[in-house]
Amino acid sequence: MNKPSQPRFVRPCTLIWLTLIALTGVTYSIGDAGLGGRNVMLLVLAITLLKGQMIAGFFMGLRKTSLLWRAIMGGYLIIVGGMIAAAYLMGIN
Amino acid sequence: MTTQSLTIDAHEPGTPPGDLAIWFFIFAELLAFGIFFGSYAFARAHNVELFNQSQLMLNRASGAVNALVLITSSYFVVRAVAAIKQGLSRQCANWLGAAIALGGVFIVIKLFEFHAKFSAGISLSTNTFYMFYLSLTIFHFMHVILGMVILAFVMAKARSGGYSIEHHTGVETGASYWHMVDLVWIILFPLVYVIR
Amino acid sequence: MQYKSQAVAKPYFIAAIGLFVGQILFGLIMGLQYVVGDFLFPAIPFNVARMVHTNLLIVWLLFGFMGAAYYMIPEESESELFSPKLALAMFWIFLVAGALTIVGYLTVPYAALAKMTFNDLWPTMGREFLEQPLITKLGIVVVALAFLFNISLTILKGRKTSISLVLLLGLWGLAVFFLFSFYNPSNLVLDKYFWWWTVHLWVEGVWELILGSLLAFVLIKVTGVDREIIEKWLYMIIAMTLITGIIGTGHHYYWIGTPEYWQWFGSVFSALEPIPFFMMTVFAFNMVNRRRREHPNKAATLWALGTGVMSFLGAGVWGFLHTLAPVNFYTHGTQITAAHGHMAFYGAYVMVVLTIISYAMPMLRGRAANSGKAQVMEMWAFWIMTVSIVFITLFLTAAGILQVWLQRVSTTPLGFMAAQDQVALFYWLREITGVLFLVGLVTYVASFFVGGETKEAA
Ligand code: HEM
Numbered sequence: 221m222n223k224p225s226q227p228r229f230v231r232p233c234t235l236i237w238l239t240l241i242a243l244t245g246v247t248y249s250i251g252d253a254g255l256g257g258r259n260v261m262l263l264v265l266a267i268t269l270l271k272g273q274m275i276a277g278f279f280m281g282l283r284k285t286s287l288l289w290r291a292i293m294g295g296y297l298i299i300v301g302g303m304i305a306a307a308y309l310m311g312i313n
Numbered sequence: 314m315t316t317q318s319l320t321i322d323a324h325e326p327g328t329p330p331g332d333l334a335i336w337f338f339i340f341a342e343l344l345a346f347g348i349f350f351g352s353y354a355f356a357r358a359h360n361v362e363l364f365n366q367s368q369l370m371l372n373r374a375s376g377a378v379n380a381l382v383l384i385t386s387s388y389f390v391v392r393a394v395a396a397i398k399q400g401l402s403r404q405c406a407n408w409l410g411a412a413i414a415l416g417g418v419f420i421v422i423k424l425f426e427f428h429a430k431f432s433a434g435i436s437l438s439t440n441t442f443y444m445f446y447l448s449l450t451i452f453h454f455m456h457v458i459l460g461m462v463i464l465a466f467v468m469a470k471a472r473s474g475g476y477s478i479e480h481h482t483g484v485e486t487g488a489s490y491w492h493m494v495d496l497v498w499i500i501l502f503p504l505v506y507v508i509r
Numbered sequence: 510m511q512y513k514s515q516a517v518a519k520p521y522f523i524a525a526i527g528l529f530v531g532q533i534l535f536g537l538i539m540g541l542q543y544v545v546g547d548f549l550f551p552a553i554p555f556n557v558a559r560m561v562h563t564n565l566l567i568v569w570l571l572f573g574f575m576g577a578a579y580y581m582i583p584e585e586s587e588s589e590l591f592s593p594k595l596a597l598a599m600f601w602i603f604l605v606a607g608a609l610t611i612v613g614y615l616t617v618p619y620a621a622l623a624k625m626t627f628n629d630l631w632p633t634m635g636r637e638f639l640e641q642p643l644i645t646k647l648g649i650v651v652v653a654l655a656f657l658f659n660i661s662l663t664i665l666k667g668r669k670t671s672i673s674l675v676l677l678l679g680l681w682g683l684a685v686f687f688l689f690s691f692y693n694p695s696n697l698v699l700d701k702y703f704w705w706w707t708v709h710l711w712v713e714g715v716w717e718l719i720l721g722s723l724l725a726f727v728l729i730k731v732t733g734v735d736r737e738i739i740e741k742w743l744y745m746i747i748a749m750t751l752i753t754g755i756i757g758t759g760h761h762y763y764w765i766g767t768p769e770y771w772q773w774f775g776s777v778f779s780a781l782e783p784i785p786f787f788m789m790t791v792f793a794f795n796m797v798n799r800r801r802r803e804h805p806n807k808a809a810t811l812w813a814l815g816t817g818v819m820s821f822l823g824a825g826v827w828g829f830l831h832t833l834a835p836v837n838f839y840t841h842g843t844q845i846t847a848a849h850g851h852m853a854f855y856g857a858y859v860m861v862v863l864t865i866i867s868y869a870m871p872m873l874r875g876r877a878a879n880s881g882k883a884q885v886m887e888m889w890a891f892w893i894m895t896v897s898i899v900f901i902t903l904f905l906t907a908a909g910i911l912q913v914w915l916q917r918v919s920t921t922p923l924g925f926m927a928a929q930d931q932v933a934l935f936y937w938l939r940e941i942t943g944v945l946f947l948v949g950l951v952t953y954v955a956s957f958f959v960g961g962e963t964k965e966a967a
């Protein structure tokens with residue numbers, strides 16, 4: 221019996237893993253530098269949603285599922301991100 | 314009339330990996346966290362000063378390290394799924410063991426963080442920020458523990474050869490839950506520790 | 510009926526229905542007292558009628574749960590009940606103790622009853638739903654322990670199914686949380702705090718497990734859908750119940766002197782409590798749509814579907830309506846609460862007990878289902894009672910909204926009694942609808958006496 225070769229999702233997931241590490245570093249540095257304000261918030265939030273989408277799509281394997289599942293997860297991230305952004309902007313005024 | 318089962322061992326195309334039931338949980342849990350995140354954000358809007366001030370007292374480094382720990386642990390779980398898809402039970406169990414060990418690291422770091430806060434006399438009633446900080450992180454903390462328990466069961470079964478190339482829904486089920494735990498921290502960390 | 514010992518369920522069901530009638534009569538008395546203040550004064554004061562109404566409700570639901578367990582467990586465990594004699598003995602003890610307690614409420618002033626039953630030695634009385642004298646409470650514990658002992662041993666010696674294990678967990682939980690009724694700290698905050706551990710953790714915790722289990726049992730029987738599928742649903746419902754319901758207790762801790770963070774915990778977690786109820790609805794309809802057989806008992810199927818819908822409406826929707834702290838700030842303790850209490854109790858627990866009775870009673874009387882004529886009558890009863898409770902809920906909700914407005918929001922707020930006078934119309938409508946409910950209930954009882962062609966039990 222010949223062994224199946226390594227599934228194809230491993231390599232992309234390895235890249236995703238490294239990217240996530242790097243992006244976490246970026247987020248941390250922003251915090252460490254004490255940066256704040258609307259634009260910084262939007263940047264951090266964008267990074268976060270991107271990371272979330274990467275985990276959902278690649279690690280959780282949702283990118284290979286039907287539109288419904290991807291829409292639920294994508295919608296979730298957008299709504300949570302949207303709430304955070306909206307609340308932040310409310311706080312500025 | 315066709316009778317569809319909720320159990321999908323022979324995986325239906327288009328549905329997410331693992332048992333469909335776990336996805337109901339995952340989304341229900343994400344909903345709970347989502348509402349919590351929203352509440353935090355709007356509570357902050359009414360109290361920006363207090364939140365910004367109190368946030369400075371958090372240990373941002375330990376939060377970030379914990380993010381790295383969970384991301385890596387999640388990646389190990391991906392490898393565990395890959396291993397079982399090749400029929401490599403032992404390697405699958407080993408990857409899971411590594412993932413669980415990292416979960417343990419998360420727990421230890423978090424305990425240090427909690428210890429520091431509690432010994433500084435901080436509690437749920439200190440102020441709104443700390444109420445959220447403590448309840449969000451403790452709630453997530455309990456999910457880490459639950460996730461580790463689930464992974465431990467899966468690992469034990471994998472070690473005893475309970476999964477195969479054809480039947481490994483259990484591994485995917487545990488993996489999906491663990492990624493959810495990771496995903497929540499990915500949002501929690503910037504929200505509570507960084508954004509100001 | 511496959512096992513002889515299942516027969517002990519029958520007296521439990523009969524007692525349940527009898528007490529149900531009593532409960533509704535006292536509801537009607539109170540409903541009238543709401544608008545005709547001195548009705549039956551001084552024979553039956555409002556507070557006494559209220560106590561009888563709610564305690565009868567709890568007691569007949571308990572009779573229903575026990576009957577359900579005695580019926581289901583032998584069938585699920587594929588083994589005769591451990592001791593049918595014990596079950597019968599407990600029936601009579603519970604019935605007599607219950608009856609004496611009600612007689613006590615009605616004939617002796619409450620304070621005198623408290624004195625007579627040694628409440629000053631160990632004060633437990635005086636709290637809503639848990640008004641029973643110490644002796645009755647102890648009696649309930651004895652009956653519950655004997656019951657649990659009987660059921661648990663039956664399960665231990667027989668087949669163990671998810672349905673029976675979930676039921677067992679729910680019933681043990683019911684008994685354990687009842688123990689908090691013995692703890693009555695004199696600090697009013699702590700008193701209320703732990704009171705909810707019985708009341709809330711019953712109806713939004715362990716009773717929901719019982720509800721899920723009974724519903725699953727009847728659905729397996731009437732639809733023939735695979736046990737595996739039904740069990741998976743059951744597990745998901747149970748898990749969601751516990752995740753949301755336990756911390757959801759916080760929705761009662763907003764204004765009673767507990768720390769402020771409960772406003773957040775209560776709001777967030779209880780906002781999710783409708784999920785398991787919603788799943789219950791989807792569950793019921795899904796299973797019926799996938800049915801593999803046409804069971805002759807159409808009435809039982811109707812009750813099962815009704816439970817799904819009405820528990821979601823009463824608990825899920827009407828619960829959500831006032832569960833967020835900023836809303837509850839205005840609605841706390843108003844007629845909105847009563848509206849929700851009626852529809853939730855009816856939709857979830859009254860209906861699920863009537864579901865299992867509807868399924869089991871014909872079997873206990875030696876037939877797979879009642880005659881077509883009897884079933885039609887039972888279904889009429891279903892619709893009359895259900896529509897009545899919906900309208901009672903709507904009228905109370907209307908009264909509640911007005912009450913909140915007049916008494917709490919308006920710039921010239923009225924006092925409590927003045928506001929009550931303004932909404933009297935709705936109380937009249939509630940009372941009229943209550944009479945209709947009684948008509949439905951009488952129809953229901955009558956349906957047991959309708960004969961006609963029936964099939965032998967399989
Ligand atoms: C079948 C399940 C349920 C039953 C039988 C039930 C019954 C009741 C009853 C009888 C009360 C009044 C208690 C009292 O103060 O005397 C009450 C209060 C309350 N219930 Fe439920 N309930 C159920 C489920 C729910 C759910 C799912 C929610 C939330 C989504 C909810 C939210 C509330 C709230 C917020 C109150 C307090 C009202 C106030 O402040 O006056 N309930 N419930």
Ligand code: HEM
Pocket residue numbers: 533536537539540543559562563566846847848850851854855859939940942943944946947
């Ligand atoms: C199966 C049907 C019924 C159930 C499950 C039920 C349940 C309850 C419950 C749980 C309470 C306590 C509510 C709270 O604390 O907020 C209550 C109180 C009450 N019920 Fe019912 N009930 C039913 C039928 C009726 C009927 C038909 C009437 C009369 C028309 C009625 C009239 C009342 C009244 C007047 C109260 C007192 C409310 C207060 O204290 O202001 N009930 N009932």
Ligand SMILES: [Fe+2]
Pocket residue numbers: 709713757758760761
């Ligand atoms: Fe509650």
